[in-house]
Amino acid sequence: MKKNTGKNQMNRKKFEEVFEKHGYRDYKWIDPRQIVVAQWARMKCTFGCKNYGKCGTCPPNTPSVAEVKEFIREYKTCAVFRFTKRVVRPEDRFAWTRKVNSKLLNLEREVFLSGYYKAFLLFMDSCHLCSSCPGIKQLCKQPKMSRPSPESMAIDVFATVQKISFPIEVLYDYKQEMNRYAFLFIE
Numbered sequence: 651m652k653k654n655t656g657k658n659q660m661n662r663k664k665f666e667e668v669f670e671k672h673g674y675r676d677y678k679w680i681d682p683r684q685i686v687v688a689q690w691a692r693m694k695c696t697f698g699c700k701n702y703g704k705c706g707t708c709p710p711n712t713p714s715v716a717e718v719k720e721f722i723r724e725y726k727t728c729a730v731f732r733f734t735k736r737v738v739r740p741e742d743r744f745a746w747t748r749k750v751n752s753k754l755l756n757l758e759r760e761v762f763l764s765g766y767y768k769a770f771l772l773f774m775d776s777c778h779l780c781s782s783c784p785g786i787k788q789l790c791k792q793p794k795m796s797r798p799s800p801e802s803m804a805i806d807v808f809a810t811v812q813k814i815s816f817p818i819e820v821l822y823d824y825k826q827e828m829n830r831y832a833f834l835f836i837e
């Protein structure tokens with residue numbers, strides 16, 4: 651693997667100060683070339699997920715798997731943020747998701763405004779910024795704010811975060827603690 655340049659390391663320190671300011675401490679850097687994008691991940695969205703076609707940032711509203719691979723190739727740096735939560739009922743996680751994703755948008759904005767115009771966030775979970783979603787990208791109620799999740803971009807989150815030694819496992823009960831991840835691409 652190609653080593654990070656001194657400039658990259660310097661930039662990371664700068665970003666880490668911004669992350670700290672926003673209260674983020676549980677994150678790791680990843681070389682975007684380590685991010686696993688897989689056709690099977692898209693298949694899981696298309697068949698077996700009740701969000702398919704119901705969220706403006708989920709398939710079929712997202713780029714193709716080939717386009718995602720191209721998008722990721724255009725970045726040299728990415729930060730992966732970890733969030734944990736236990737919920738009583740599955741639907742309880744949506745309010746939490748909304749709060750976390752809204753806060754992450756502030757972070758993306760600050761990185762963008764500091765001159766990193768390519769900054770792009772992948773939400774921790776499906777968008778959920780609104781209480782109801784038309785499910786069609788063109789009808790999105792908050793188009794400036796909505797972002798896709800890593801899963802909806804066909805990222806194999808399991809394989810990817812394991813590469814940087816973050817925990818993740820298949821859960822069989824919503825009461826188990828979830829490990830969810832958001833990705834912030836920067837350059």
Ligand code: SF4
Pocket residue numbers: 705706707777778779780781782783784785789790791792793795796
């Ligand atoms: S911002 Fe609202 S309307 Fe747009 S994708 Fe997210 S939940 Fe749907």
